[in-house]
Amino acid sequence: MSIDCPPPGWFRAPGGAERAWVGLALAWCVVMTIMMPFWHFRGKQNSTGESYAVTPAQFAERVGKFVDAHQVGEDEGWPVVEPPPGGDAYLQAQMWSWYPILKLRKGQTYRLHMSSMDLQHGFALLPLNMNFQVMPGYDHVLTITPTQTGEFQVICNEFCGIGHHLMTGKLLVE
Amino acid sequence: MPGNHLPGLVRACDTTGLPVCLDAQRFIRLHAVMAVVFLLIGGVAAILLGLTRWPAVHLLPADWYYRVLTLHGLNMLIFWILSLEIGILYFAGTTLLNSRLASTKLAWACFGLMGAGGALANVIVMIGKGDVLMTSYVPLMAHPLFYLAIILVAVGALIGVINYFATIYIARRDQTYEGSVPLVVFGATAAAIIAVFTLLHGAVVMVPTFLWSLGLVKTIDPGWYRLVWWGLGHASQQINVCAMVSVWYLLATLTTGAKPLNQAVCRAAFVFYILFINIASAHHLLVDPGVSATWKIWNTSYAMYLAVLASMIHGFTVPASVEVAMRRKGHDKGLFGWLAAAPWKNPGFSAFFLSLVIFGFGGGITGVTLGTQQINILAHNTLRIPGHFHMTVVGGTTLAFMGLCYYLVPLLFQREFHLRGLARVQPYLFAGGVTFMAMGMSFAGSYGVPRRHWDVDFTGATFPAGFDASAHLMLGVLGVGAVLSFLGLALFIGLTVAAVFTGRSNRGAPMAAW
Numbered sequence: 001m002s003i004d005c006p007p008p009g010w011f012r013a014p015g016g017a018e019r020a021w022v023g024l025a026l027a028w029c030v031v032m033t034i035m036m037p038f039w040h041f042r043g044k045q046n047s048t049g050e051s052y053a054v055t056p057a058q059f060a061e062r063v064g065k066f067v068d069a070h071q072v073g074e075d076e077g078w079p080v081v082e083p084p085p086g087g088d089a090y091l092q093a094q095m096w097s098w099y100p101i102l103k104l105r106k107g108q109t110y111r112l113h114m115s116s117m118d119l120q121h122g123f124a125l126l127p128l129n130m131n132f133q134v135m136p137g138y139d140h141v142l143t144i145t146p147t148q149t150g151e152f153q154v155i156c157n158e159f160c161g162i163g164h165h166l167m168t169g170k171l172l173v174e
Numbered sequence: 175m176p177g178n179h180l181p182g183l184v185r186a187c188d189t190t191g192l193p194v195c196l197d198a199q200r201f202i203r204l205h206a207v208m209a210v211v212f213l214l215i216g217g218v219a220a221i222l223l224g225l226t227r228w229p230a231v232h233l234l235p236a237d238w239y240y241r242v243l244t245l246h247g248l249n250m251l252i253f254w255i256l257s258l259e260i261g262i263l264y265f266a267g268t269t270l271l272n273s274r275l276a277s278t279k280l281a282w283a284c285f286g287l288m289g290a291g292g293a294l295a296n297v298i299v300m301i302g303k304g305d306v307l308m309t310s311y312v313p314l315m316a317h318p319l320f321y322l323a324i325i326l327v328a329v330g331a332l333i334g335v336i337n338y339f340a341t342i343y344i345a346r347r348d349q350t351y352e353g354s355v356p357l358v359v360f361g362a363t364a365a366a367i368i369a370v371f372t373l374l375h376g377a378v379v380m381v382p383t384f385l386w387s388l389g390l391v392k393t394i395d396p397g398w399y400r401l402v403w404w405g406l407g408h409a410s411q412q413i414n415v416c417a418m419v420s421v422w423y424l425l426a427t428l429t430t431g432a433k434p435l436n437q438a439v440c441r442a443a444f445v446f447y448i449l450f451i452n453i454a455s456a457h458h459l460l461v462d463p464g465v466s467a468t469w470k471i472w473n474t475s476y477a478m479y480l481a482v483l484a485s486m487i488h489g490f491t492v493p494a495s496v497e498v499a500m501r502r503k504g505h506d507k508g509l510f511g512w513l514a515a516a517p518w519k520n521p522g523f524s525a526f527f528l529s530l531v532i533f534g535f536g537g538g539i540t541g542v543t544l545g546t547q548q549i550n551i552l553a554h555n556t557l558r559i560p561g562h563f564h565m566t567v568v569g570g571t572t573l574a575f576m577g578l579c580y581y582l583v584p585l586l587f588q589r590e591f592h593l594r595g596l597a598r599v600q601p602y603l604f605a606g607g608v609t610f611m612a613m614g615m616s617f618a619g620s621y622g623v624p625r626r627h628w629d630v631d632f633t634g635a636t637f638p639a640g641f642d643a644s645a646h647l648m649l650g651v652l653g654v655g656a657v658l659s660f661l662g663l664a665l666f667i668g669l670t671v672a673a674v675f676t677g678r679s680n681r682g683a684p685m686a687a688w
Contacts, residue, residue: 001433002357002423002495003192003270010354010437018435018490025486029479036475036546040467046547049470051463076636097636120311120396122555122624126639129622131554133462135396136313140463153639155632157555157624159307159314162236165629168637 047132047142054139059092059115066090067100075101075170083110090114091154091169093121093134095161098154098169106173109145122158125171131157146173177272178348184274189585189684195268198275199586202261204285206582209257210670212292213572216249217663224611224656229630229649236628240307243626245299247308251567252327252410253292258575259365259417260284260334265586266362266420267341272350276340280333287330295323307626309403312383312394321384328376335366335373357440358427361420364444369413371452375405397464408455411563414571415485416447418529421574422492425526428581429517429688431503432495440491446484453477460550470547478545482538489534496527520688525577525601532609533570537562540616555626557652558619564612568659573605576666583670584685589677594688597669604662611655618648 014022040046054062066081066088073080079100083089085108092099094117104110114123116136123132134140156167177184183196219242225233234242268275275281298304303317310316342363345351355363379402385391423440426432434440456473459465500512507514517523540562544553553559580597583589591597623630623645630649632639680686 001431002427004356005351005353006357006437008353012436012438014436014439018439018494021490022439022487025483025490029483029486032482032542032546033475033479036548037471039548040471043548046467046551047461049463049466078636119314124555124622124624126622126641129552129556129620131461131551131556131622133400133459133554135463137395138397138463153637155624155639157627158311159240159626161314162240162305164240165236165627165632166635168632168635168639170637 050141050143052139052141053137054115056115056117056136059090059113059139060117062113063090063092063099071100072103078170080172086110088113091123092117093123093156093167094118096156096163096167098123098156098167101170101172103172103174104146106146106149109143112142112144114140114142119160120158121156121160121167124155124157126153126155128152133158149173177274177350178344179274187269187585188588188680188682192269193272194586195274197278197281198264198268201275201278201281201285202264202582202586205257205261205264206579206586207674208285208289208292209254209261210667212249212253212257213663214667215296216246216254217660217667219243219246219249220663221656221660224653224660226628227649228653228656229646231653232629237302237305239628240305240626241299241302244304244307245296248295248299249292250572251308252324253288253295255414255417255567255571255575256327256331256410257288257292258578259369259413260288260331261582262417262421262578263334263338263362263366264341266359267338267345270356270359271342271345273341273345273348276337276344280337280340284330284334284337287326287333289330291323291326291328291330294319294326298323309407310383311403312386312396312399315387318384318387321380321387325377325380325384328373328380331369332373335369338362338366357434357437358420358424360441361416361423361444364448365413365416365420367448368409368416368451372406372409372413375402375409379403379406397462400459400462401465404455404458405452408458409452411567412447412451412481414567416444418533418571418574419444419488419492421578422488422526422530423495425522425574425577425581426492426496426499429520429523429526430496430499432492432499434491434495435498436491439487443484443487443491446480446487450477450481450484454481454545457545457550460545460547461554467547474545474547478542482542485534485538489530489538492530493527517688519598520580521597521601522577522580522688524598525573525580525605528601528605529570529574529577532565532573532605536609536612537566537570541566553619555624556619557615557623557625560625561612561614561616561619564608564615569605569608569612573601573608576604577601579666579670580688581685583673583677584680587674587677588679588681589673590680590686591669591673591677593669593672594686596665598688600662600665600669603665604659607655607658607660607662609655611652611659614648614651614653614655618645618652621645621648623649
């Protein structure tokens with residue numbers, strides 16, 4: 001019984017079906033343990049976690065320079081900015097907006113910098129469904145290569161106050 | 175073996191003959207009542223949230239949605255479960271080891287602090303001073319009393335755990351049992367050990383945050399906060415898993431006379447939880463900046479899968495022990511004759527077995543899936559995450575604890591349930607509702623629908639966004655499941671409260687068999 005002290009000699013190796021199950025489960029765990037790093041390198045779909053310390057003021061300054069240098073249009077009063085292929089793109093999160101609108105080229109690689117001016121935010125790209133954490137004090141750098149064209153929505157999926165559901169942005173790929 | 179009870183402070187259980195320490199019994203009762211009160215608060219919050227996430231109903235305004243969400247998380251994930259777990263520790267340390275409770279003073283301190291902290295947290299949240307959700311990610315700031323309330327609950331729980339260790343110590347010192355402790359006590363001890371380092375993480379993260387909210391500390395790094403907070407947040411769920419698995423073994427024994435096949439295997443699996451689960455909490459940071467891919471992969475791959483191995487082992491040994499017991503009773507027909515003949519009308523059994531199935535298949539598989547680095551990019555902060563943990567914590571732990579209450583009330587409150595037919599249906603209703611709701615969450619989340627989000631139609635946003643009809647359909651499934659599981663929960667609370675206060679006393683006679 002599970003509620004009684006076990007009889008002497010309880011400490012013994014498992015046998016029969018139980019032994020086979022533990023072996024199978026262990027083998028499966030080993031397979032999964034290997035799969036995660038294997039696909040990190042083979043699939044090339046993952047962030048390396050590249051990030052740098054940055055204050056909100058420093059980051060806002062970089063975003064401002066980036067917008068001034070590369071703005072190509074306007075949408076609803078928001079700048080549309082096209083970074084140079086292979087260059088740096090900036091996305092600033094704050095309650096409750098994503099700034100600016102980015103315009104990228106299919107097949108080109110960019111270094112996308114994201115940081116927050118205030119609270120933690122969640123970068124969520126729809127309808128692709130890619131999600132990354134954006135925090136104040138951290139310059140989160142993703143190396144990205146758009147593989148399909150179109151207009152994508154950016155929403156916030158980390159609670160950031162009462163206007164959380166109003167925090168949307170736009171990302172264009174041509 | 176003679177116990178170490180003081181005269182007049184012990185009784186023999188009328189059903190099992192086991193010794194019941196009357197001090198422990200009093201505190202188990204107090205903790206059970208407190209737990210059910212928190213469960214009721216969390217449950218009312220749950221139905222309000224379910225009816226808000228159901229787009230066709232969209233009940234609450236935005237401010238109240240986040241407020242009630244904070245309330246729900248705190249009451250369900252922390253207050254209800256932790257309160258009942260302290261009761262389980264007292265039971266395991268005294269009745270199963272034939273010992274008295276080490277200290278009634280510590281037990282009062284534990285109960286008082288947990289009760290005061292829980293009540294304070296609920297008041298602060300309800301008056302709108304703690305709209306920071308359960309995780310309270312900095313720099314989101316609540317009123318200082320919010321953090322103080324969490325600290326009070328944590329300190330109270332830690333005192334309860336210390337009292338449990340003290341009880342084991344005096345039982346060992348006074349030689350109230352022979353040889354090794356029973357399996358259920360071993361599992362409860364694993365839960366208690368995890369509770370200690372969980373609560374220490376809580377202190378490391380909550381005390382500075384409390385000082386920060388008072389203005390005494392200038393900044394808290396949000397990345398550091400997430401790292402340490404998840405040492406609290408994830409590990410605390412592993413207390414639940416350990417306690418739940420112990421309850422599975424206990425209920426399997428009480429309802430079918432099950433006996434573990436090989437205790438060394440079961441115990442090794444509990445040790446795996448202790449060793450690996452804390453490191454595995456790295457899977458909450460898989461899409462975070464500040465921690466490298468190497469760190470993420472290393473911690474989540476080997477450590478998480480060794481913790482998963484532990485659950486895989488229990489997922490075999492628990493039903494296997496039931497199978498052996500049922501076959502020994504002569505239910506030997508075919509491959510699954512033993513399962514068909516199991517006591518499905520006994521709510522203790524059905525709650526335990528459904529909990530095992532929902533936790534293992536629903537919660538376990540989704541958990542392993544979401545915890546991989548690649549899939550986490552798709553799933554992070556979407557409804558897939560609550561879809562997963564409602565199958566582990568609600569369909570798993572809460573359902574198992576409900577099953578436990580169908581024995582706790584007759585055995586330790588010495589009161590019989592009314593309307594026993596309804597009690598037999600309750601686990602199925604709750605399990606069905608939770609499964610339905612969690613599947614709605616999981617599928618809606620796979621379209622990218624965010625968790626903790628008031629309006630997935632983004633009404634009034636500068637740039638329109640939204641989801642197609644299939645995602646909305648799944649949010650409807652979530653809503654219907656929430657209604658069903660709330661009915662199951664309300665039924666459970668109604669039956670339990672009625673039994674405790676007006677149930678027929680069974681003092682001096684065995685409990686009515688289920």
